[in-house]
Amino acid sequence: MPASIRILVALVPTLCAAQSNETTHDAALTACNQLAGLLGSSLVQTSGPSYETAIANAWNLQNAEFQPTCIVFPTTSSHVQVAMKAVYDAKSHYAVQSGSHSAMKGWNTVQEGVLIDFKNMRNASYDPVRDSIILEPGVHWQEAVAALEPFGVAPVGGRVGDVGTGLLLGGGLSWLSPSQGYAADNFKELDVVLVNGSAITVTATNAYSDLFRALKGGGNRFGIVTRYELSAVHTGTKDDQTWFGGQMIFDSSAEALMNATARYVREVDDPKAVILVSMIYIVAGEDLVPVYLVVLFYNGPNLPTDIFGDFLSIPSVSSDLGPRSYFDVAGILGLGNERGFVQHFGASALVGEENLFLDAFNHWTNFSTAYKDNFNTTTLAFTPIPDSQIQAGRAKGGNIINAPGGGFAAVQIYQQFKAGINVIPADVKVGIDRLFKQIPPSPGLPLYVGECDSDQKVFESYGDYELLKRIYSKYDPERFNVKHSLGPGGL
Ligand SMILES: Cc1cc2nc3c(=O)[nH]c(=O)nc-3n(C[C@H](O)[C@H](O)[C@H](O)COP(=O)(O)OP(=O)(O)OC[C@H]3O[C@@H](n4cnc5c(N)ncnc54)[C@H](O)[C@@H]3O)c2cc1C
Structure with a gap:
């Protein structure tokens, strides 16, 4: 093994202490050899341009440094079945990648194992008879929104275009969430391949209704x-400017913004209103340049001042508020497809008085100042999850996150590291862990798995954690997934 690969292997997170490196290696080779025979060399690759491009496509640079033993590029659900059966029989490690935007190291790729990469399954269509949106797992949100807009419908999906459908399995926070629930609350039917390669269709009412619920937050x-059927939301076409809003950018007034955010989270419960507050520092030499971005929309002809007045009254450096179609809303944050940097996410969840939000901001500012030499940008973002969102989800059958009613904010703590930093330095990790302790979730609130650190106890924070564990034991009694794939802990 070349020295560079040995170092790499040493750096990647380990999966199964019980399996020796040699066994892991042999198991992966066995699965890959079998798959090459069954599916052919165009669908199963061990090197070459498609293999290299797929590796490099991982959004977090740390995930682009893994080298799977082979990558399977399925075009049908049957290919996924064949792949999982071979993985299961060989007891190989494996991973799945759709949009590639996981910030968590190792959650969408694998060293010494089989990677199933959905880049060739990216169809999005509308079924008017069932009033359903059908998504293949490899589609990105911008592609889905563009394909469906002519039909006047949209999925409850991500807010950034290059992100993919892995978002759905974590729950999913959408511009449509205040009225429609978490993105996953809009599942109608899912085709699922289980760890042993068997394929089932799960719905809220068939024999797999428990699995259906677990897939709404179980990552x-x-x-x-291999196939998502989602409720269609009739958002209109590009010409239907039924929304009003846009972005406001501030270079100061952090305290006023935190006060406005705290009040919004506590008090606003209008399913037509949605905001995202991102406090960002861009590191420029010795300076942290504040760029505070507030995206705010109302599904109506204007921004009601009783909802948005606090934000609107803070002097901004730029603002592009105006009438928009949902297509415009969905595209406002762009693609988010810049690659080549180590990225790190962490999660909290807050509801409370103004000082709670200001304290979080101050802790994050101190952290950003202390470690700024490592970062291009550092972000503290707040996505309000109003009671209307939680109730909409419950009305649609409920999800496994089972957040308490009343509303709160999902808090994302995000750093993009400077080019040249390939591993998160130990001292920064200490700082990150300290920051998590300084910004703990308010009691009883769930963390969001799409925006967490891999060490955070996300499943444990769910309202239905005990049920989640029972469903996992039922569908994967050998704990194959936990032993052979990296992902959220706690099962
Ligand atoms: C720039 C950016 C913007 C974001 N914006 C939002 C947002 O607006 N709202 C929000 O809720 N979240 C958002 N997120 C977080 C996002 O939900 C997660 O990063 C999510 O994991 C991305 O899904 P993906 O398909 O792009 O990534 P991937 O890394 O491909 O997949 C994510 C996880 O899901 C698993 N997975 C993917 N597809 C399948 C499948 N078909 N079956 C089983 N497992 C699968 C993967 O193995 C991996 O563990 C954002 C993230 C980034 C980086």
Whole structure:
């Protein structure tokens, strides 16, 4: 093994202490050899341009440094079945990648194992008879929104275009969430390949209704989804400017913004209103340049001042508020497809008085100042999850996150590291862990798995954690996924 690969192997997170390196290596080779025979060399690759491009496509540079033993590029659900059966029989490690935007190291790729990469399954269509949106797992949100807009419908999906459908399995926070629930609350039917390669269709009412619920927040732990049928939201076409809003950018007034955010989270419960507050520092030499971005929309002809007045009254450096179609809303944050940097996410969840939000901001500012030499940008973002969102989800059958009613903010703590930093330095990791302790979730609130650190106890924070564990034991009694794939802990 070349020295560079040995170093790499040493750096990647380990999966199964019980399996020796040699066994892991042999198991992966066995699975890959079998798959090459069964599926052919165009669908199963061990090197070459498609293999290299797929590796490099991981959004977090840390995930682009893994080298799977082979990559399977399925074009049908049957290919995924064949792949999982071979993985299961060989007891190989494996991973699944759709949009590639996981910030968590190792959650969408694998060293010494089989990577199933959905880049060739990216169709999005509308079924008017069932009033459903059908997504293949490899589609990105910008592609889905563009394909469906002519029909006047949209999925409850991500807010950034290059992100993919892995978002759905974590729950999913959308511009449509205040009225429609978490993105996953809009599942109608899912085709799922279980760890042993068997394929099932799960719905809220068939024999797999428990698995259906677990897939609404269970991430990559409960099977591989090869087809999503989602409720269509009739958002209109590009010409239907039924929304009003846009972005406001501030270069100061952090305290006023935190006060406005705290009040919004506590008090606003209008399913037509949605905001995202991102406090960003861009590191420029010795300076942290504040760029505070507030995206705010109302599904109506203007921004009601009783909802948005606090934000609107703070002097901004730029603002582009105006009438928009949902297509415009969905595209406002762009693609987010810049690659080549180590990225790190962490999660909290807050509801409370103004000082709670200001304290979080101050802790994050101190952290950003202390470690700024490592970062291009550092971000503290707040996505309000109003009571209307939680109730909409419950009305649609409920999800496994089972957040308490009343509303709160999902808090994302995000750093993009400077080019040249390939591993998160130990001292920064200490700082990150300290920051998590300084900004703990308010009691009883769930963390969001799409925006967490891999060490955070996300499943444990769910309202239905005990049920989640029972469903996992039922569908994966050998704990194959936990032993052979990285992902959220706690099962
Ligand atoms: C720039 C950016 C913007 C974001 N914006 C939002 C946002 O607006 N709202 C929000 O809720 N979240 C957002 N997120 C977080 C996002 O939900 C997660 O990063 C999510 O994991 C991305 O899904 P993906 O398909 O792009 O990534 P991937 O890394 O491909 O997949 C994510 C996880 O899901 C698993 N997975 C993917 N597909 C399948 C499948 N078919 N079956 C089983 N497991 C699967 C993967 O193994 C991996 O563990 C954002 C993230 C980034 C980086």
